[in-house]
Amino acid sequence: MPELPEVETVKQTLEVLIVGKTIEEVTVDLPRIIQEPPDPALFRELLRGRTVTGVGRRGKFLRIFLDPWVLVSHLRMEGRYSVTSKDESIAKHTHVRFRFMDGTELRYNDVRQFGTMHLYRRGEDLKRPPLNKLGPEPLSDEFTVEVLRERLAKRKAAVKAVLLNQAVVSGLGNIYVDEALFAAGIHPERSVQDLTEEETKQLYAAIRSTLQKAVEAGGSSVRSYVNGNGEMGMFQLQIQVYGRKGEACHRCGEPIQKTVVAGRGTHFCSLCQR
Structure with missing residues (x-):
């Protein structure tokens, strides 16, 4: 954040x-x-x-x-x-x-x-550091399904850990990785090597749509974030899983679960993200 x-x-x-x-x-x-x-x-x-x-x-x-x-x-x-x-x-x-x-x-x-x-x-x-090793911008025209597929193919870790790597895709962090994986129906501990072509397409679309919605809402004020005018973001009102441990999934009603992936608290729905 x-x-x-x-x-x-x-x-x-x-x-x-x-x-x-x-x-x-x-x-x-x-x-x-x-x-x-x-x-x-x-x-x-x-x-x-x-x-x-x-x-x-x-x-x-x-x-x-x-x-x-x-x-x-x-x-x-x-x-x-x-x-x-x-x-x-x-x-x-x-x-x-x-x-x-x-x-x-x-x-x-x-x-x-x-x-x-x-x-x-x-x-x-x-x-030069720190910008020289960043991956593609996920909202840019250069970021395509093919680019995402190529970058995932080079990794063998859990999909959550890979997406947090700024050299794979730049700008993603804990909140929006959890939200994108939920939107795509992919469990955060799934290996990227196991993702099907269709799941990769769904993940690509989920990353783009989640970030775009968050930008339109001015970001998420789940902690202390405010913009240059001192205004809070409002995307936290649309959050599906992040920070909702024990609360009912908006989609199926199952309690949201929390685990740790790549050292980060990770939220998911065990029914929607098998």
Whole structure:
């Protein structure tokens, strides 16, 4: 958390709030968040006077364009961005602030302090960690049934574990893997080697539809996620299995079960996902 739908929603919000603004000053209060360049002072200097020209996303990563630079930001567990007046009181756990010429600030807050920021020249960011090893974007035209089949064929683990691997498909996390597997009727512990051609087609369709619905709903606020406007996502109202251990399956009435796959809590219906 946040996963692809949440990061996409943050991206869309920041596009409205910060594109066209010029950075006057950058404040870094937790240096270890800045991974590249390793010197936070250089990070601040390179961004001073740069104008935000766009906001993008790759997998679970935000890409903020400040030509010729790209700021690659990973929110990890609890990271969040907000846009405020420079005079507004600074919330606890605010670690990086980008002050704009117009008197507003983009603030990065992270209770768990796991988030990261990398600053690269545009184009170079896709060739360097952490973006260089990501799999295809599941909502892109390049992601097809054939691509999914090829990527699954190279693996031998449980389907849940494989889908969590960002090198296989980027952007999927615990919530949406559980939801997609339920929609496809596939048990999370099934080996990818055992999936039939028809099941692979169903999984492909379920991944796409689940993510699209979540993006349209603004993501899921099952913990602390809010977008750049401080607004909650609403996809949690459509969740079928994730976090519903012991509750009745909306489809068949059986209690939702929970197990552990690849070290992650995993929810499923034993009747709908044999």
